[in-house]
Amino acid sequence: MSYQVLARKYRPNSFDEVIGQDHVVQVIKNSIEQERVHQAFLFSGTRGVGKTTIARLLAKCLNCMSSDSPTSQPCNKCESSISIQEGKSIDFLEIDAASRTGVEHMRELLSSVHTSPSVSRFKIFLIDEVHMLSKGSFNALLKTLEEPPSHVIFLMATTDPEKVPKTVISRCLQLNLKTVSRDELQEHFKKICEKEGIKSDDESLSLVAKSAEGSVRDGLTLLDQAIAHGNGKLVANDVKKLLGTIDDSxxxxxxxxxxxxxxxxxxxxxxxxxxxxxxxxxxxxxxxxxxxxxxxxxxxxxxxxxxxxxxxxxxxxxxxxxxxxxxxxxxxxxxxxxxxxxxxxxxxxxxxxxxxxxxMNSGETKTQKKKANKAQIKTVKKEKPPINKEVAQESHGINSSSWPALFNDMQLSSFAKNYFGNLSFARLNDQKIFLCGSKDQLDIPEKIISEFEEKIKDKFGNIEIGLEEGISSSSPNKINEENKIKDIEKTKKELSSDSDIKDFLDEFDGEIEIVTKIKN
CATH class of the missing domain: 1.20.272.10 (Zinc Finger, Delta Prime; domain 3)
Structure with a gap:
């Protein structure tokens, strides 16, 4: 007998064997047990997580002949269950939408909808990769999907639900399958290796589970490759070579x-x-x-x-x-x-x-640097002479006119410039500079305020900062923007007065645009 790949050999035959999709399995089981089976199901999720597998299991549950009604535990022994599993059931039609996208294919399919099932309880249509259907095919499907005969169930699977029309989705019970966790995959692969008699270790299984990226089928395919590469056993170093995995160190x-x-x-x-x-x-x-x-x-x-x-x-x-x-x-x-x-x-x-x-080229940690900076700040404070309060404003020349230029001269981070550049100078009282702005403008992180206060003290001495609500009419950022506009207009005017440029613009019906370079 020819070798059967692991992905096919260990495909679940019951809902108890499905891994990582408990939320979907629970919905299906409950709907069957409560006899509230929907007329159409849409299974969505990435590749290899069990969309078509769960759809086939649902088909077996609905048509299992071991009981008088649908069951959540198919027997896998009756003729109906076996024929669905082997793909031979005449009442279970599986269609690949990727190869049958045309409306004529859909009409041919729907022509058999009203025919009663031959030997089973339901006639079930499974449309894989349903998002690949054409617009005409979806339109042909809509009416039947909304009011199908009582003996018909539609099962659809897709990796791209965004491409499925909303009108189709609204007529279905959509079940979204999630990617399977790495731990669940690793445990699943471990059990399979034990059944197959393959020697393995946790590291090699973890590498395969990681590379599977949540897909059971992809993981089993990789496991097949790893077993072949390792000559019937799984060794971490061999798996790393196969997968091109780099050691964390x-x-x-x-x-x-x-x-x-x-x-x-x-x-x-x-x-x-x-x-x-x-x-x-x-x-x-x-x-x-x-x-x-x-x-x-x-x-x-x-x-x-x-x-x-x-x-x-x-x-x-x-x-x-x-x-x-x-x-x-x-x-x-x-x-x-x-x-x-x-x-x-x-x-x-x-x-x-x-x-x-x-x-760069520094082995200091962030903690060491913070301590060093604090020590430097303390030293500076001790060395700075006391400032005479009476002449503070006059000696520094701080006023509403000079403040924008003084602010621009300070070496601030981009964050501090953005926050404090929107505030206007209000007054200087008792060694304290008061800046004003709107309530939103005054909502400044403590870290940025501390940085700004340090820069102020470095430049002007022992001066504090006060913030208050007010109209920010002459903030540094606003004045800088106004000056920039003036410079642009001045440049345009100078260029326009040049006779050669003027002739060029007239010739090609052009106009002058100034492009400014963004500073790093």
Missing amino acids: LIHELLDSITDGRKEDAFKTLNDIEKLNPDYEALLKDLISNIHEVSLHQVLEDSSKEPIINIASKMDEQYCQLIYEIGLNSFQKIHTHPSPREAVEMCLLRMLAFQPVQN
């Missing part, structure tokens, strides 16, 4: 080099990875996943992995968000590059290029 080493700005070490690690003949798309995905873990640990501190904890402690949080976006962008465009290797190299170069200057 190399990913952590690569990410650590990026964090510290060690360019040579980063590319040395990449060269070491190349010797393993990796799947570069999977490499990028693993790198992005590890950056995601670092970002989560920075907020939740929930990781138990020592390398992740170490990287999270010294990586700037904003930089972490930036390189995640760089990695994601590179992953999405990997197939547009001349080669996957080049895509990964350019991704690393971008990550290293945007490395914060203060962090």
Whole structure:
């Protein structure tokens, strides 16, 4: 007898054997037991999660002849159950919509709807990949789907429910199948290996389950390949070679080099990875996943992995968000590059290029830097001489006219510039600068306020900041925008007065547009 692949050999023959879809199985069982079976079912979900398998099980339940009515536990022994399982039932028609998209095929199918089932309880139509049907086919199906004969049940499966017309979905009981968790897949594969007499370990099964990405069928296909590759057994190193999987230690080493700005070490690690003949798309995905873990640990501190904890402690949080976006962008465009290797190299170069200057070639952690910064601030405070309150405003020249220019001279982060640049100078009283704005404009994070106060003290001495509600009529951002508009109009006027440019514009019926460069 020819070999039967694992995906077919271990296809569930009852609802108890279905994994990861308890919510769908429960709905079907309840509807059968309560005799409230819907006239049409739509099973949606990604590939290999059990859409057609569950549809066939439902067909067996409805037509099982071991009882006088539909049952939630098919016997798998009666003629009807066996014929459905073997694809030989004349009352169970399975149609592949991808190869029968035309309206003439649908009309041919519907012509047999009113004919009573030959030997079974129901005449059941299973339309796989139903979203592939043409618009005309859907229109032909609508009326029958809404009021089918009592002996007819429609079962439909799709990987893309968005392409199924709403008018069709509204006539069906839609059941969405989810991807199966990695733990459930690993346990399922372990049981299969035991039944097949295949030696395996948890690491190799975990690798297969991870690569399956929630698909039972894909996972069983990979398991078949891994068993063949390992000559009848599963060994982690062999599975890694087959799948092109990279050891986590190399990913952590690569990410650590990026964090510290060690360019040579980063590319040395990449060269070491190349010797393993990796799947570069999977490499990028693993790198992005590890950056995601670092970002989560920075907020939740929930990781138990020592390398992740170490990287999270010294990586700037904003930089972490930036390189995640760089990695994601590179992953999405990997197939547009001349080669996957080049895509990964350019991704690393971008990550290293945007490395914060203060962090490059530094082994200090974020905690150490914060302590050092606090110590410096305290030292500055002690060394600064006391400021005479009576001459504070005059000596610094702080007033509503000078404030925008003074504000623009301060070295602030983009966040602080955006928040405080929208506020106007109100007054200077008792060593305190009062800024005003609307209620929404005054809703500034404490972290940004602290940064701004430090910059003010560095520039003007021991002066505090006060915020109050008021009309922000002359904020630095508003004045900067007005000055920009004036400069543009001035430039346009100067260009328009040039005789050569004027002749050119008249010749081609053109106009002058000023393009400004966005500053980094």
